[in-house]
Amino acid sequence: MLNEPAAPFTPQNLLIILSDEHAPRALGCAGHPFVHTPNLDRLAATGTRFAAAYTPSPICVPARAALATGQALHEMGRYADNADPYDGGIRSWHHALRDAGHEVVSIGKLHFRGQPGDDHGFSEEKLAMHVVDGKGDLLALIRDETAPARKGAAKMSAAAGPGESDYTRYDRDIAAAAQIWLRERAKAAPGKPWVLFVSLVTPHFPLTAxxxxxxxxxxxVVGMPKLYARDQRPTHPFLQDYASTIPYDASVRDQATVQRMMAGYYGLVSFMDEQVGKILGALEGAGLGASTRVLYTSDHGDNVGARGLWGKSVMYEEAVGVPMILAGDGVPAGRISAIPVCLTDIGATALEAVGCAEAPPPHATSLFQIALGAAPDRVALSAYHASGSREAAFMLRDGPYKYVRYASYPPQLFDLAADPEELVDLATDPANALLIARMEISLRQRLGGDPADIDAAVKARQAAILAANGGREAVLARGDLPYSPPPGVTPAWS
Incomplete structure (x- = not known):
């Protein structure tokens, strides 16, 4: 039962900065021992950091669709993988704000379908990056035991090192465009409060910093990732499926390569923080700081070698967790909230920020209210139905406990208060049967049904999309992409 909501916040502008693949603990303010993030640390010092924030799916396209609609994957009934991108067909908070007369502008990566006639709800999209050909990652639709090993995986280690990439150049352009927009917007008549959504692509690989x-x-400085040694890695069947399809670590030959990849990732985190600093500096320099609240988060995390995993796609905290910081007028300063939150709460936050009366989806709550402790009994949900998975994975965070449920594989259970590194799987101990049963009931209530039924429904939709694109052989012939190219860059198929 939720507490009574706190008083509404006075409407102001909202600046949302979304990065891509930022692990939740890769922040100085989160206690990381060496990562350099001075701009985000300063933002956290002036606002509230949410220490139990999650993505609705640990992969780009479904996470961003859920962020747009405020609905979990099973509630949308579509947009569950990287080959089923958001097309504007389900109402977003962008639509709601625009319809209410608010300017709502995006700059940078969206990863929507982006085809002629699609209306994503923004007043304007600048430098928009959408999925390739409006189709995205069709190889993700092949999820059974015949799924081929992804060829692009080997490029992760090869690209790691010092230099510039399409992504760092793109982020510089995004940050510049955001600075220009803020400076020019400050010259305009005030009008209704606006929302500016700035979406960077780093620290997503390529790991070229x-x-x-x-x-x-x-x-x-970087050392080695936790549980990286072969005899330390967990052997859950979901992880084995993932490693056979997305073999990132197979091309990592030695410790020097691991550390070069880590340096690339953390270098990109610091580079991204630098771009955030430029945007926040422009906000203050334009005289908009006092009238604008700021929300920073990421679409999902990154394993950065932990347990021999790279990229995202699993339910460990490094991948399914996200950093989240809210700052501005009325937001408690220097506070750390342990209440579970999700990217699906961002729409409700944007609605309250500007004073839009439209109600958010049922399970979404404004982060302003949560920062004040108005919703202490929440749960956070995530789901994965994409490349590297032969069956669905669901994650439920409820208080200190994290329950990971698969369609048929053994579940996992962690007590994150006692075991924040997820070293002890409590689900293997029969003494925890009652706790597992309670978490199962809570998950089914949140899903509105049996996880296996949702898994089957998603696979049926994926089979239809695969057939509509010529079937397995046609999709294999199309090739693989290690990552989506920015606007104007030719896809590098392999």
Whole structure:
């Protein structure tokens, strides 16, 4: 039962900055031992950091669709993988704000379908990055035991090092466009409060970081990832399926390669923080700081080698968790909230920020209210139905407990208060049967049904999309992409 809501916040502008693949603990303010994130740390010091924030799906396209609609994947009934992108068919908070007369502008990566006639709800989209050909990652539709190993996986280690990539260049353009928009918007008549959604692409791989950031992280600083040794890695069947299809670690030959990849990732985190600093500096320089609240988060995390995993796609905290910071007028300063939250709460937050009366979806709650402790009994939900998975994975965070449920594989259960590194799977101990049963009931209530039925429904939709694109052989012939190219860059198929 939720507490009574706190008083509404005075309507103001809202600046949302979304990064891509930022692990939740890769922040100085989150206690990371060496990562350099001074701009985000300063933002956290002036606002509230949500320490139990999650993505609705640990992969780009479904996470961003759920962020747009405020609905979990099973509630949308579509947009569950990287080959089923958001097309504007379900109402978003962008639609709601625009319809209410608010300016709501996006700059940067959206990863929607982006085809002629699609209306994503924004007043304007600048430098928009959408999925390739309006189709996205069709190889993700092949999820059974015949799924081929992804060829693009080997490029992750090869690209790691100092330098510039399409993504760092794109992020520089996004940050510049955001600074220009803020400076020019400050000259305009005030009008209704606006929302600016700035979506960066780093620290998503390629792990090529500008030299000034890459060399911050030499081997003696980064060390080695936790549980990286072969005899330390968990052997859950879901992880085995993932490794056979997305073999990122198979191309990692030695410790030096691991540390070069880590330096690339953390260098990109610092590079991204630098871009955030430029945007926040422009906000203040334009005189908009006092009238604008700021929300920072990411679409999902990154394993950064932990347990031999790279990228996202699993339900460990490194991948399914996200950093989340809210700052501005009325937001408690220097506070850390342990209440579970999700990217699906962002729409409700945007509605309240600007004073839009439209009600958010049932399970979405404004982060302003949560920052004040108005919703202490919430749960957070995530689901994965994409590449590397032969069956669905669901994650429920309820208080200190995290329950990971698969369609048929053994579940996992972690007590994150006692075991924040997820080293002890409580589900293997028969003494925890009653706790598992309680978590199962809570998950089914949130899903509105049997996880196996949802798994089957998603697979049926994926089979239909696969057939509509010529079937397995046609999709295999199309090729693989290691990552989506920015606007104007030719896809590098392999």
């Amino acid at each position: 500008p030299p000034e950031h890459f060399y911050r992280y030499p081997p003696e």
